[in-house]
Amino acid sequence: MSDVKRPVLGVGLLGLGTVGQGVVRILEDRAADFEARLGRRLSVVAALVRDPAKSRERVPEHVRVTTDPMSVLTDPSVDIVMEVMGGIDPAGKLIRQALRMGKHVITANKALLADHGEEIFQTAREADRAVCFEAAVGGGIPIIQALRVGLAANRIVSISAILNGTCNFILTAMTRAGRDYGEVLAEAQKLGYAEADPTLDVDGTDTAHKLAVLVQVAFGRKVTTSEISRRGIDRLEAADIRFAGELGYVVKLLARARVRPEGLELRVAPTLVPKGSQLADISDAYNAIRVEGDAVGDTLFSGRGAGMLPTASAMVSDLIGLAVDPRFRVRQTEELWRPATNAIALVSPDEFRMRAYLRFQIPDRPGELAHLARILGENGISIASVIQHEPMADEREQASVPLVIMTHTATAGAMRLALDEIARTCRLPSEPVCLEVSGHTGRDD
Numbered sequence: 244m245s246d247v248k249r250p251v252l253g254v255g256l257l258g259l260g261t262v263g264q265g266v267v268r269i270l271e272d273r274a275a276d277f278e279a280r281l282g283r284r285l286s287v288v289a290a291l292v293r294d295p296a297k298s299r300e301r302v303p304e305h306v307r308v309t310t311d312p313m314s315v316l317t318d319p320s321v322d323i324v325m326e327v328m329g330g331i332d333p334a335g336k337l338i339r340q341a342l343r344m345g346k347h348v349i350t351a352n353k354a355l356l357a358d359h360g361e362e363i364f365q366t367a368r369e370a371d372r373a374v375c376f377e378a379a380v381g382g383g384i385p386i387i388q389a390l391r392v393g394l395a396a397n398r399i400v401s402i403s404a405i406l407n408g409t410c411n412f413i414l415t416a417m418t419r420a421g422r423d424y425g426e427v428l429a430e431a432q433k434l435g436y437a438e439a440d441p442t443l444d445v446d447g448t449d450t451a452h453k454l455a456v457l458v459q460v461a462f463g464r465k466v467t468t469s470e471i472s473r474r475g476i477d478r479l480e481a482a483d484i485r486f487a488g489e490l491g492y493v494v495k496l497l498a499r500a501r502v503r504p505e506g507l508e509l510r511v512a513p514t515l516v517p518k519g520s521q522l523a524d525i526s527d528a529y530n531a532i533r534v535e536g537d538a539v540g541d542t543l544f545s546g547r548g549a550g551m552l553p554t555a556s557a558m559v560s561d562l563i564g565l566a567v568d569p570r571f572r573v574r575q576t577e578e579l580w581r582p583a584t585n586a587i588a589l590v591s592p593d594e595f596r597m598r599a600y601l602r603f604q605i606p607d608r609p610g611e612l613a614h615l616a617r618i619l620g621e622n623g624i625s626i627a628s629v630i631q632h633e634p635m636a637d638e639r640e641q642a643s644v645p646l647v648i649m650t651h652t653a654t655a656g657a658m659r660l661a662l663d664e665i666a667r668t669c670r671l672p673s674e675p676v677c678l679e680v681s682g683h684t685g686r687d688d
């Protein structure tokens with residue numbers, strides 16, 4: 244693409260599924276507005292699909308639908324390629340080919356950026372082209388340009404975020420109705436909030452992909468998904484959500500990044516968040532990202548984190564950005580996923596600072612609490628509060644009862660050692676549950 248302004252800016256879509264059709268819809272519906280504002284037309288000229296016979300929203304006649312990716316990339320009327328096909332291969336290969344052919348690229352593909360961002364951005368630098376990815380994190384929430392432009396004056400200190408709508412929908416339903424994970428997941432699948440195979444959502448991988456992208460933008464640090472300590476919501480029990488509620492918390496799947504003197508702490512984990520805090524109030528399929536900058540303090544960005552039109556909104560905002568000032572977007576691309584120089588160190592998971600919610604199923608006999616408290620104390624973990632109810636009428640015959648302990652801050656390594664020792668010496672009927680606890684600001688203090 245030459246950066247000379249032509250009367251029509253041609254878009255080639257790689258993919259015409261949920262997001263691709265949303266892009267077509269917004270560009271069709273707002274064509275006249277965009278042309279009036281930009282002085283030229285934004286038009287989808289070609290779209291790659293796997294199966295042309297699939298039923299879709301009405302595709303305008305001027306969009307050539309094809310199964311041949313090269314016919315999109317080599318089309319001289321395509322100036323900008325929007326990759327909305329997903330997956331690593333062939334998406335990554337096609338993006339690099341498009342860049343080498345002189346096209347700017349817009350992508351929503353967080354999985355690809357998280358683990359292959361370096362190759363893609365290196366190719367973009369060599370080709371002097373832009374790669375834009377507002378839709379890759381937080382769907383319709385414009386967090387990427389907020390970090391890159393709106394908060395440019397700041398050193399980012401911490402990020403705490405709810406980045407997966409499926410998980411947030413499931414956790415919200417479990418909290419409201421006191422229902423079990425499996426039951427709520429089945430309902431989420433029926434309503435279209437969860438994929439038929441929800442593994443990457445519920446095991447925290449999708450959230451880790453998005454955190455990896457945010458960390459690159461906010462801290463200039465390349466991390467692959469495997470470097471992020473992560474845990475999903477797939478083993479959460481209704482009992483823990485209920486006890487968290489009693490203690491004044493709700494459980495959220497949080498992605499957290501925090502600068503400490505020792506380096507950067509990164510984790511994805513189900514976390515107790517105080518009721519009444521901003522992240523606690525983010526419900527259903529909504530996403531939110533809390534960013535703390537050294538100058539601005541705390542900021543919160545929230546909105547729809549996925550879906551046809553919210554995601555397309557972010558894609559089209561990148562398209563408009565490229566239409567207005569492509570060189571600015573090329574300069575932004577130059578700064579990202581560079582080979583590491585002076586990168587901030589990652590703190591090892593055992594050194595993470597955390598407050599914990601611990602639930603033990605303990606034999607109903609004297610001395611058990613004292614024994615647990617002694618092991619925690621010997622590992623440097625002090626107790627903030629304890630819940631142990633008298634057994635309910637229907638529990639009186641049971642040999643064990645739940646005991647919930649909230650701790651003060653300790654290292655995750657100390658917590659692990661203490662739980663190992665408890666498992667070794669207490670012969671509990673089930674594994675202890677350990678969840679992280681965050682403060683009002685999404686931090687642990």
Ligand SMILES: NC(=O)c1ccc[n+]([C@@H]2O[C@H](COP(=O)([O-])OP(=O)(O)OC[C@H]3O[C@@H](n4cnc5c(N)ncnc54)[C@H](OP(=O)(O)O)[C@@H]3O)[C@@H](O)[C@H]2O)c1
Binds near residue numbers: 259292329330382548
């Ligand atoms: N959906 C969301 O809410 C959302 C939100 C944020 C980011 N994203 C990201 O956006 C991307 C697209 O998501 P989506 O939900 O729109 O996916 P989708 O509905 O499954 O659509 C994928 C499209 O790509 C085409 N495609 C896939 N592999 C292909 C191949 N090898 N050759 C040719 N065409 C191929 C499919 O063709 P057919 O139509 O013929 O099957 C389909 O049109 C993903 O990277 C996703 O992570 C999605």
